[in-house]
Amino acid sequence: xxxxxxxxxxxxxxxxxxxxxxxxxxxxxxxHFGNPSSLYSIGREGKxxxxxxxxxxxxxxxxxxxxxxxxxGGTESDNWAVKGTAFTRRKKGKHIITTPIExxxxxxxxxxLETQGFDVTYLPVDTYGxxxxxxxxxxxxxxxxxxxxxxxxxxxGTIEPISEIGKVAREHDIPFHTDAVQAIGNIxxxxxxxxxxxxxxxxxxxxxxxxxxxxxLYIREGTEIDNYMHGGAQERGRRAGTENVAGIAGMGKxxxxxxxxxxxxxxxxxxxxxxxxxxxxxxxxxxxxGHPEKRLSGNLNFSFExxxxxxxxxxxxxxxxxxxxxxxxxxxxxxPSHVLSAIGVPPEIAQGSLRLTLGDANSEEDIxxxxxxxxxxxxxxxxxxxxxKPASVCEK
Amino acid sequence: MYNKKVMDHFMNPRxxxxxxxxxxxxxxxxxxxDQMKIFLKIRDNRIEDVKFKTFGxxxxxxxxxxxxxxxxxxxxxxxxxxxxxxxxxxxxxLPPGKLECSVVSRQATHRAINDYRKKQGLEPLKEQT
Numbered sequence: 286x287x288x289x290x291x292x293x294x295x296x297x298x299x300x301x302x303x304x305x306x307x308x309x310x311x312x313x314x315x316x317h318f319g320n321p322s323s324l325y326s327i328g329r330e331g332k333x334x335x336x337x338x339x340x341x342x343x344x345x346x347x348x349x350x351x352x353x354x355x356x357x358g359g360t361e362s363d364n365w366a367v368k369g370t371a372f373t374r375r376k377k378g379k380h381i382i383t384t385p386i387e388x389x390x391x392x393x394x395x396x397x398l399e400t401q402g403f404d405v406t407y408l409p410v411d412t413y414g415x416x417x418x419x420x421x422x423x424x425x426x427x428x429x430x431x432x433x434x435x436x437x438x439x440x441x442g443t444i445e446p447i448s449e450i451g452k453v454a455r456e457h458d459i460p461f462h463t464d465a466v467q468a469i470g471n472i473x474x475x476x477x478x479x480x481x482x483x484x485x486x487x488x489x490x491x492x493x494x495x496x497x498x499x500x501x502l503y504i505r506e507g508t509e510i511d512n513y514m515h516g517g518a519q520e521r522g523r524r525a526g527t528e529n530v531a532g533i534a535g536m537g538k539x540x541x542x543x544x545x546x547x548x549x550x551x552x553x554x555x556x557x558x559x560x561x562x563x564x565x566x567x568x569x570x571x572x573x574x575g576h577p578e579k580r581l582s583g584n585l586n587f588s589f590e591x592x593x594x595x596x597x598x599x600x601x602x603x604x605x606x607x608x609x610x611x612x613x614x615x616x617x618x619x620x621p622s623h624v625l626s627a628i629g630v631p632p633e634i635a636q637g638s639l640r641l642t643l644g645d646a647n648s649e650e651d652i653x654x655x656x657x658x659x660x661x662x663x664x665x666x667x668x669x670x671x672x673x674k675p676a677s678v679c680e681k
Numbered sequence: 682m683y684n685k686k687v688m689d690h691f692m693n694p695r696x697x698x699x700x701x702x703x704x705x706x707x708x709x710x711x712x713x714x715d716q717m718k719i720f721l722k723i724r725d726n727r728i729e730d731v732k733f734k735t736f737g738x739x740x741x742x743x744x745x746x747x748x749x750x751x752x753x754x755x756x757x758x759x760x761x762x763x764x765x766x767x768x769x770x771x772x773x774x775l776p777p778g779k780l781e782c783s784v785v786s787r788q789a790t791h792r793a794i795n796d797y798r799k800k801q802g803l804e805p806l807k808e809q810t
Binding site: 591592593595596599600603614619621632633636668669670671672 | 683688691692694697708713714715716717718734735736737738739740741742779782
């Protein structure tokens with residue numbers, strides 16, 4: 286194998302912070318430490334930074350600044366949207382529709398709500414992970430109070446038909462939430478245009494080259510939702526707590542950078558991604574999970590038969606490649622990912638899954654390197670595997 | 682999460698492969714989990730050579746490698762006594778929840794020894810669970 290490089294291909298897990306973002310944040314970690322609620326100058330500077338960031342987010346999403354609420358990240362935004370809507374509308378009904386491929390930040394609040402007397406439909410998706418808007422419409426009941434479908438899936442990158450789903454939700458006058466954590470910076474959003482039927486949208490800064498621990502929930506004007514944190518008057522009293530000023534300022538800068546040339550950026554990433562995909566699919570007994578076209582520009586998710594994901598990830602790590610797997614081994618039993626299970630990948634094949642997510646940290650040389658290393662690593666693990674028979678080479 | 686010794690046995694597993702004319706073959710695993718196949722070459726009641734193949738996480742592969750190192754050259758009675766704790770200790774420790782990943786190597790070894798015993802017309806020994 287060649288000389289070791291460091292190749293970061295886990296952008297769906299988190300991204301590096303762009304230097305311009307760090308620069309934007311630094312003053313609020315140093316001299317401008319004031320509380321945005323204070324009236325003296327260093328407080329006012331913090332307040333100004335928070336409101337500037339709010340405007341930048343609103344602009345990037347096609348929203349009104351008053352519809353942006355800062356949170357600690359994607360998980361909090363999802364929890365707020367799901368639980369906040371359910372509890373405030375519980376007198377109107379107890380039925381929620383979501384999908385089995387949502388992030389756990391949506392699934393687990395739904396499971397919690399089931400313990401609180403709510404009824405949740407986990408709408409099956411097709412083999413690519415796509416939601417069928419007609420099936421969604423058929424699942425709507427008199428007492429349906431919320432629909433939550435992610436914009437794009439974090440594991441296999443499949444992009445959902447959000448405009449169509451939103452249209453169905455709007456026609457039935459049901460609030461519609463989407464977890465857009467993976468979409469920001471990859472797909473252009475317009476909450477006044479194609480995404481006009483989205484009522485709530487979650488986002489997280491560290492997925493688009495901003496800092497960790499900061500995110501936002503977009504809440505369309507007029508949407509019924511409980512306040513999330515009770516305390517001070519921050520975020521118009523709906524999400525109390527002294528603002529993470531540096532984080533908010535950084536997120537504002539990050540979303541501006543991530544959306545200004547979004548189509549050009551996605552195209553560049555997709556070009557590298559497609560070359561990597563074609564090269565990896567040359568490996569025998571390997572399949573692509575998720576939709577071949579309707580997928581995030583940087584996402585690849587494969588299953589390699591006869592090998593196990595954790596082993597694959599660790600061997601790649603030894604070669605300097607950062608990747609991710611849906612397979613988790615605990616106490617000798619392997620748990621395949623809930624997402625791959627939901628699209629019907631058999632457990633023994635889902636176990637050998639590998640996610641590579643490309644982004645700004647990558648170059649064409651990285652693609653060359655992964656294409657050199659990955660087939661060797663897969664071959665090495667297959668040589669150890671009792672399931673692998675050299676005859677399987679001809680199966681493809 | 683894994684120490685250097687475990688990573689070494691994972692990255693460079695010892696005794697990988699199959700023995701065509703093995704005297705005893707044993708296989709063990711969990712449904713949808715780790716799977717190990719072990720091949721023994723036995724002479725004068727001693728394990729002269731051993732090879733294995735394992736599907737599983739890094740702990741399962743490293744444990745298989747270490748287990749084969751530990752039983753190589755041993756008598757069948759000594760090999761039968763191999764415990765997962767001994768394998769984990771030889772690996773200088775496994776992370777919490779990963780000790781069970783070494784169970785398959787003991788089970789596969791027991792089955793290979795019993796396979797040999799059966800071929801010799803001997804009563805198979807009772808496997809501990």
